[in-house]
Amino acid sequence: MFYREAGDFKTSYVDDGQTFPIRFDRYRYYAVLVVAFAVVPFVINDYWVNSIFLPFLIYAIAAIGLNILTGYCGQVSLGTGGFMAVGAYACYKFMTGVDIWIGGEQYALPPINIFFSVILAGIVTAFVGMLFGLPSLRIKGFYLAVATLAAQFFLVWLFNKWEWSFNYSASGQINAPERGVFGVAVTGPNTHAWAAYLFCLVFLTILAIMARNLTRGSMGRKWMAIRDMDIAAEIIGVNPLRAKLSAFAVSSFYIGIAGALFFAVYLGAAEVGEAFGISKSFLVLFMVIVGGLGSVFGSFAGAAFLVLLPVLLKNVLVSGLGWPTDLAAHLEIMIVGGLIVTFLILEPHGLAQLWRVIKEKLRLWPFPH
């Protein structure tokens, strides 16, 4: 009844090309933004932030990043965990002050503000991603997936062995020192729940809007052209080298930022094999597939699905039914796995497609003719 295009005439190409062409959608989007920024920070506590909001926000960034590469540009990647590790370790180096040698002398740069450390970590990861994206020019599909798998294993190995990367700490771990923005701590043990939440939310909001802009513009069309038919794309003037590498760069930028936030804000301390192993790569890939390939909304939905579902199941099984925790933990994995398979059989194009179908129906509701 409210969700319709009728009467909402577009008189310019700018209006016609906007992200939410339907008025109701637009208001819903503003409402979500207002709630996320102005209501949620005042009502959440540590439990909500640490078990739900932070993982959701951070995985959503990683999922958008992988979606740009896999969903929009069609290049399958299993290196997400490795790229997140690059982001995390780069962020660690920047926030503790990078030490460099010039002519045998050691110089230490001053620590960089955490906000810029995270962005710089993204940029470093973008370059690393481009490097590992080079094979995509010659190989496609499963073979490329295997090549990116090499990136995953190599990067984890690198941050295990390269002592400079973890500042020669005896444990091989990296620990986020207390850092703040405008005098409010966002990393370290004294961080308030709302500060950590807002810090990640700002990144997610900006990055999601940028992803949407990139994918609806000429860059996104180049990526999708490569994905849908690379030969035709080249014939009409898309440089495949630049299109693929730009997708790798942008995607890795997002994943690097996700990795930096995951380490600095969410975990606080990380060991590379533990935090950024191959299971991370698969988790983010599942989010993208369950959420919907080639959709920014799908990345959100997929991240929410895979973050919330285990928490929900745990609450139902342990608190609701009173099962022992260890039994619940194992069953939880089985149930999540089963649900993913069932879900993909019912809706192979992911949650985003489900959402699209609902919107199609809503446009006609309650008068279907």
Next chain:
Amino acid sequence: MLDAPEGYTTEDGRKIGGVVMEMKNITLRFGGVVAIKDISFDIREGEIRAIIGPNGAGKSSMLNVISGFYNPQEGEVWYKGAKRPPMKPYQVARQGIARTFQNIALFDGMSVLDNIMTGRIRQMNAGLFSQALWKGRAEREEVENRGAVEKIIDFLEIQHIRKTPVGRLPYGLKKRVELARALAAEPSILLLDEPMAGMNVEEKEDMSRFVLDVNDEFGTTIVLIEHDMGVVMDLSDRVVVMDYGRKIGDGTPDEVRTNQAVIDAYLGVAHD
């Protein structure tokens, strides 16, 4: 009349200019197979140039040479008065050569509008940051090019399917969208690889009309591969006939029609 270097005017009053592209002694081999053997011909500005021949004659290979998909082992391609070095297809596209494919090669996951907008890559050069912020050059280019694309959508009468995903369209419309995508690049030479294959009479008439209109309205030079002789003879100004990778005829439709080698190639000769 065909020897006039400055061009000439056709019987129906269209202006044909000088030579815009010239193929000189092109030979293309795949291993031991010779796909094209020592072929030379020229393409004049503003004309409709057909390439015909039986199956496997090397017509599509010829088109692939022009669009930079294959680099011939021997011979030269001259474009706008300069010899063209070996190029990648996307570089050729940027020189203003667009094409359609024998088997439709649209981007199935994108809407009709996005497909045609992709054709305007040459005209959109906004940087990554401008695009990410959707400000400045990116937004301006998007609006300008959308305007140009809408003109082409009007021209080819596909307004009603503007936002439809291409995968859902019927065959005839897909062919038309592909033509629209090629046209969106504002090419100086448009290569059409069997634009009427698999169409019924009515669709063929529509397509022929569009091809003529494109040539007439935008002055686009068109190189056309087609099997339907009626269409070829009606549309084209000059025809190249190929058989087994060789050129066996070149001239106006009337000249080609009476050429003995061409008749032999199409009807077969008695071996005695």
